[in-house]
Amino acid sequence: MFQLDSNFSVFQGIRHIMHQQALRAPTIYSKHIRKRCPAIHNEDLFLFSRQDFNICQAQYQKELEQLERWNEQSATAYGSEEVEILFTALYNTVNEVAAKAYIEQGRCVKHLLVSLWVEMLTSFMREMDSWSDETPPSVDEYLSFAWLSISCRSCILTSTHFLGIKLSEDMVTSPEFTNLCRHVSFVARLLNDLQTFKREEEERKLNSVILMQASHKDGGGISEEDAIREIKKMVEFNRRKLLHMVFQRNGSIVPRECKDVFWKTSKTAYYLYSSGDEFTSPQEMMEDMKSLIYKPLELHALATS
Template identity: 25%
Template sequence: MSKQKLQYACHRMALPLYPVVSQPFFLAYKAKQKLPQIIVKPNTRYYPSIKCADKNNGSHENIALPIYQPTIWTHNFIEALDVNFPINSREKVKELDKKAMQLNFDYENGGLSILQLLEQIDDIERLGLDYRFQNNIRRALNIITSVNENNIGHEEKERSLHAASLRFRLLRKHGYNVSQDFLLRFKDSQGGFMRCLETDVKGLLSLYEASYLSFEWERDLHEAKLFATKHLLKLKCQENEAREDINHALELPSYRRMLRLQARWYIDAYSKRKDANMLLLELATLDYNMVQSELKKELQEVSKWWKNIGLASKLSFARDRLVECFFWSVGVIFEPQYNFCRVELTKVYTLITVIDDIYDVYGSLDELVMFTDAVKRWDINAVKHMPEYLQLSFRTLYNTIIEIGSKTSIAQGEDIIPVLVRVWGELLEAFLLEAKWTHNKYIPTLQDYMDNAWRSVAGVVILTHGYFLINQEIKKDVVENLEKYDDLLKWSSVIYRLCNDLATSTDEIARGKTANAISCYMHENSVCEEVAREYIKFLIDKAWGEMIKARVAYFQESTDPFIDMAINLARISHCVYQYGDEHGAPDARAKERVLSVIVDPIPIKDN
């Protein structure tokens, strides 16, 4: 093992995941090598002599400023989108849905085998149809939990690893408290996994997917992940029909994927299967296109709002990312009944993006202090003597929050505006602290950074707005009920932050920002960027474990859509930042994803 790998292995074994109250974050190991010099690579987003604020004296003069690429999605393009979904297709969806409701979800009365039932549920969920079958799926899972898992799959011995792993994954995904002990029957007398499993492609894929729903202390599942990954890597190099499935799984496990992108991919993959249920396939295809047509209408609605407020044209230093923000909203919650939530969340996302750029690249420290104070006091008169760009930003934020708060408060009978103002104030305080660190050229410890950074990533703001927007039918204790989801708010935000930092650290270092998980860990532990990146990925895995633990703890509230919304925020974070900063610097891959989810329908094959 190389020295760097040995150092990283020591980290993985010894260091706890923050936040830990009883001891400092990093205790076990300090690398001896010096911090390597950070070399800034050329980036086409950076140009000299652009007007911006001098952070030292508050004036706006010619100094280097990052210039973000312009949006590729014009208002005219959005307005020209074909939003029509043919009436005959809509009627066909109703017809297919009615037939699909007759699908057999029964096990006890001579219906499907447990394995068939598990696979049917898995197909429905991956096809993006689970929102239509929620009650059926819940009843079926309740039945499955009552069946002795040792009996599952024995009628088809070669598929038993697949059946047992699939059972575990689906139950834990839905919050059931299931044990990892199912793995014991697949181990030999020496405690390792049986050699006969090494070529069981279907079993390995199911085991691999199940291992990503483990808790931190479940050693057998961690060993299963290593075992499955090792042998899937070998198998994908061989000629076999499962190569595409293997590559897709190894790229990112299904539990961490954005739901709409996963559905689009799976519809295509499912159509190639000989055992595909043609009723489900046709329904999934038409349903995808129908939902997409509604998304186009919502995008057109929010595009008019974005054009009318004029932030993009008046604040040229900030990112114009309306469509990307809408893509985030779709990733957080896609179901058609939450159209109002998506529109309003997109407004929140765009304001977060613009205000983040004010704190990151444009505003002077004095201006940022005044702006933060004005938002915390929610005093529109406090911005009268501020620069015009801050007045415009405050007015837009003020009007948007009042509009959202008023609509939801009327529906719920409880004033939620103070809650929205509070989370915005906390977000701007977190922005301000990072601006001060940059101003003072201070690099905090990773623990100190993360104590602030899981808030500065704005996950709490997004999810708080989302909670009220999707729970408008709740008439009692709506504010108090939000508090019970603190763990979901925190851990989804941690994953969001760490995924963001993996993608944006190079650009942030280039523009002088000192606080980033990568740079903080490099500085504190005197390690190179590669080691720091591996450690941050390790922390992402641990945060997912905490998220899954919270999901199981909230089993009694399992039908609350907010739980899935919080998990979806972590999923869309992986999607947007997996190959770079597709929010700040969207590339061809980002464009293709937007097209496939929002713009281009799935072609319908003629019978």
């Protein structure tokens, strides 16, 4: 990514342009000024000024080289058709959602949407990088980015802007909102891990159950059943924390309508991962949706004695 050195601002660049003009055309000074300032032709000052300018010029050349390289990479498309499709779809979706949210909220939320996607994609990268690390992360280190990669935060924060209530930026970025996101994301992530750890162990992917077992190896290790039990305790802890925050009134700035979204999301996670991985392989869920949408409701008469 192209970055400017923080020590070289635009205003400093303008100052350096003025200095180089003075260095290259010293005769513009009048003889009266030279008489008043005997150091005006001091060779040491000229050498020092030229050295300072050369340092700055080298920095500008480096930045220009980076900028030109970035521009060439952009001009040669995205590297693959798949990346171009994904980027275009994401770009258009963010702009479309931001435009609709502006109508609902009366303010621009595009920067929030972009930051949510950057945050989530960064967590994906951290998770992928951890796969190749020789030393696996601890459970806490894993959860520090895995709660973001489950994508609950981006989904919820986007949808809450369409509940028919006004949400300020301070409210959406408040610690209370973040903690609600964190607890529901922990619930979803850990429930997912409980149902997928066998498959992910074969695929050499990270999973809290696997890492829980690995973290106890120095002390003799724990069984798979004990690791599952510990993860279930963490699920229940975060579920209770979430429930407490949902019904908390004193000191709360998050509207109840938003809190209900968090609670319903946790219930959805239980539905998806109660007996399998219905997110990856939606077998029962597909049947439930077919029943909900297509099958007529059959009412059976109550048996009379």
